[in-house]
Amino acid sequence: MKFTVNGTEHEVSVEDDMPLLWVLRDELNITGPKYGCGIAQCGACTVMLDGQAVRSCQVTADELEGTEVTTIEGLGTPDALHAVQAAWVEHQVAQCGYCQSGQIMQAAALLDMNDDPSDEDIDQVMSGNLCRCGTYPRIRAAVKTAAKTLQEA
Known part of the structure; x- marks a missing residue:
């Protein structure tokens, strides 16, 4: 599947039910979103998916095709903080x-x-x-x- 993370297009081949959190951390080495609870109760894994805040532990890979994901790494830069x-x-x-x-x-x-x-x-x-x-x-x-x-x- 192809989707964009922080302005860069990525293509990954993972199981459809793999949570976005693990796609980001394990497949793309994007470690800003954290694992906290795995059941969308703590918010440590929050990212934006097409501009909406979502818990990345609950979004599955099969939902990512053509989407835009923004993580803390894509919000600002050290020289230009959001x-x-x-x-x-x-x-x-x-x-x-x-x-x-x-x-x-x-x-x-x-x-x-x-x-x-x-x-x-x-x-x-x-x-x-x-x-x-x-x-x-x-x-x-x-x-x-x-x-x-x-x-x-």
Whole structure:
């Protein structure tokens, strides 16, 4: 099957039921999405599929033909961070960092749909992304900062 990841077309030959998470990590060496639970409950594996935030542990390879996948590696670059990534740094969101790529991808997808989210909007959309370190207040502040940055751009 052929699909695009972070702007680069890839062709892979894998079992139809292989989760996208393992296609990315094992076949394409893209390690930003993390394995957390395998049942779409933690959000560590969140990526964008055709612009929508999805749990890559639940999307199977047979769903990928012709799609566009964006992972944390494709969101920004070290020299040109995405507004969400820059806000994460500014607010020092990460502690252990394990969940952060999924958190950032979910936040970026939120801001693609809602450029001025309320605290309730942020809490609702981000509620499926768990952070064992409990940085939720900083996550909310970072999303607000990123929204403001994107509005001013």
